[in-house]
Amino acid sequence: MKKYIGIDLGGTNVRAAVVDELGNVLCEVKQETEMEKGREFVVSKMIDMIKSLDDYQSCLGIGIAVPGPVKTDENVMTMATNVPGFEFYEFYKIIEKEIGLPVFLDNDVNSAALAEAVHGAGKNDNIIYYVTVSTGIGGAAVINKKVLSGRFGYAGEIGNIIIDRNRKKYNHLNIGAVENEASGLAMIRRGRELFNTSFTSAKQLFDLVKANDPQAIKLVDDIAYDLAVMLSSVAHVVDPHVFVFGGGVMQSKDLFLPLVKKYFDELVHDAMRDIRFELAQLNEPGIVGAAMLAKESIK
Amino acid sequence: MKKYIGIDLGGTNVRAAVVDELGNVLCEVKQETEMEKGREFVVSKMIDMIKSLDDYQSCLGIGIAVPGPVKTDENVMTMATNVPGFEFYEFYKIIEKEIGLPVFLDNDVNSAALAEAVHGAGKNDNIIYYVTVSTGIGGAAVINKKVLSGRFGYAGEIGNIIIDRNRKKYNHLNIGAVENEASGLAMIRRGRELFNTSFTSAKQLFDLVKANDPQAIKLVDDIAYDLAVMLSSVAHVVDPHVFVFGGGVMQSKDLFLPLVKKYFDELVHDAMRDIRFELAQLNEPGIVGAAMLAKESIK
Incomplete structure (x- = not known):
């Protein structure tokens, strides 16, 4: 079964998971964001979290839900009140290079919406x-x-x-x-x-x-x-x-x-x-939705 | 060049035209709707108007702009204040059978919007x-x-x-x-x-x-x-x-x-x-938009 990595980047916590194409969370990790240590630190943390997930290399792509509006055709946040420094920051390139998988960004509400549309109430x-x-x-x-x-x-x-x-x-x-x-x-x-x-x-x-x-x-x-x-x-x-x-x-x-x-x-x-x-029907719309960003973009 | 038939069905007039894929109106006819003579009469009129257009057989499809909301997945109007009797009337089937081309319906505002999106200001x-x-x-x-x-x-x-x-x-x-x-x-x-x-x-x-x-x-x-x-x-x-x-x-x-x-x-x-x-940039968004309904649905 096809699998995707979903990351939910919040101002307080970061969560990362492997999600299968049916929306099941296969394994998950969670850490504090520690935004005060700077954006590069947070991006390194996301990369380490991905690498800690079982079997991450067999996933087809990475979706990241972020707390603010995203210009999706450029894969960047346009406003980032809760994760300062991430405005127009092309961190997707760093993750793509480190992990070797395509990265797709959207905001957390859009990701949750997508999760509900694909696997939930809609x-x-x-x-x-x-x-x-x-x-x-x-x-x-x-x-x-x-x-x-x-x-x-x-x-x-x-x-x-x-x-x-x-x-x-x-x-x-x-x-x-x-x-x-x-x-x-x-x-x-x-x-x-x-x-x-x-x-x-x-x-x-x-x-x-x-x-x-x-x-x-x-x-x-x-x-x-x-x-x-x-x-x-x-x-x-x-x-x-x-x-x-x-x-x-x-x-x-x-x-x-x-x-x-x-x-x-x-x-x-x-x-x-x-x-x-x-x-809404899903318990974890953030990471599932993030994974669905990758699924729907790749298929 | 690919060509399509566009029909603008209004409460007062019906217009029909052959429109090329660039949005140029190649030939056009116009008649009064005469809604008072009944919906079958108006459908026959549309068919006759199509047949009067030069070279209509070489078109790829027919788009019809109608004055009210359309359930596009069923190709029917859901409200038809200005063309009474057309609510849920599957007249597209009659036209498809007579002319032998696929028919696509949408409302006049949507058709004008599509025309502007494809060939106009957008x-x-x-x-x-x-x-x-x-x-x-x-x-x-x-x-x-x-x-x-x-x-x-x-x-x-x-x-x-x-x-x-x-x-x-x-x-x-x-x-x-x-x-x-x-x-x-x-x-x-x-x-x-x-x-x-x-x-x-x-x-x-x-x-x-x-x-x-x-x-x-x-x-x-x-x-x-x-x-x-x-x-x-x-x-x-x-x-x-x-x-x-x-x-x-x-x-x-x-x-x-x-x-x-x-x-x-x-x-x-x-x-x-x-x-x-x-x-808006187009002079005839009705018939051009109607033709674009066919173009965008077929491609």
Whole structure:
């Protein structure tokens, strides 16, 4: 069976694995990134990790998921907030030379989307749209098992989509950007504003919903509407067969996703209401998705 | 040189042409649709028109641009407001049988987008986003010269994207849908509301701008911002190399498009500001685009 190496480069940890063409993780290693030691150090670490994997020479290619937008036709990151120094750094050349296998880069959300499209919730669909609702909000379209990365890697930067222009300015994102109104961090902020308490997680807000707190119920309802407005914008551009949802906030899916779907249905043309809403199925979308970058690029 | 037949089926007229692979129209016929005589009549008319074209037997295939969403994997319209009876009507089979060439269907906006991607303003770009601002607003992504039609043909129904949820309800579209706030019809309505006059065209509003009317200048500025909000949503999903603009409102491009670009730049990440804004280049995107549907599907 064909095998590929998948690497998930994060600001905190690096993971590397051998993944077979069916998406099974055959062996895996994990280390701290230690970004403070410099980019060359981190690249050497990735090479050592690859060499520590059983049978790595029999793999067909290497996919690397990175935490930021990638210009895929040049195999470089265009923005690298969490791995400083990696902007426009052609480290793929170093790894290709050391390991002797072709390297394919894309961002972590795109990689997770590809994993879900090939082996997860969208495996039977031509057009999937993956959405992660976690600290932030990101997304990616996968069309016929190819990720739409965009001109400069900014396709899927949906956290910056405006869902209501009558909000406050918080950061570099647009006023009313969905990431500032419906992400995990936004839930904490909006919970704090409402209850004047020291919320530290979105889960605390959902716990209040479970306890039938009317203010919490109203706030989660408002946030679900905000997310639905963004999803309706995406749907009118892409018209996917399925939205696949990942990210930590989806741990509270039963309290949240049905509301989002209800409002989505109100905001799209009738025939679009049977676009499916599904949860991500894969436990390790990072490394599996990274491996799939290689698989889909090589075949 | 390879040749294709392009048909533009509209609610008012049908046009048919032989188009070569470079996008040149070699011969063309036009007739009234006469939809009131029934769908079978209109299909017979299309067949007769094809047969009247010089040398039609030497073409490789037939593309048909239709006025509504198409489920391309089944070659049928899914909504057909302007050509009643054509919903889910497999008339492609009748034409294939009569003419002996393969038939490919897509909607008129998608066809125009494809024409611009292959022979027009986006011919050197991998990812183009075509936007028509006319009576309504529509769009289409063309990725590596393939139109993204979506699951049910609703990809590009961007007229329904919400640009400000604090507006009035006018019709079946969302409150604050960009088509109700920035299309040609919307310009007429907003002009009438502001000036309490009997505007009948968007041009009248632009004429007031040319005459330095401060209220008209403010209104066109507001409308440009509304359109820019929609374009920023699309850009965060697709990250195209270029937006290509067609439609009647673009006749006033000099008074309008630079404003739209200015606001767009404020609403996207820095690196997205060099997404190009260009005007559609083709005079007959309907029939050329239709012919390109056949060309791109066959090759």
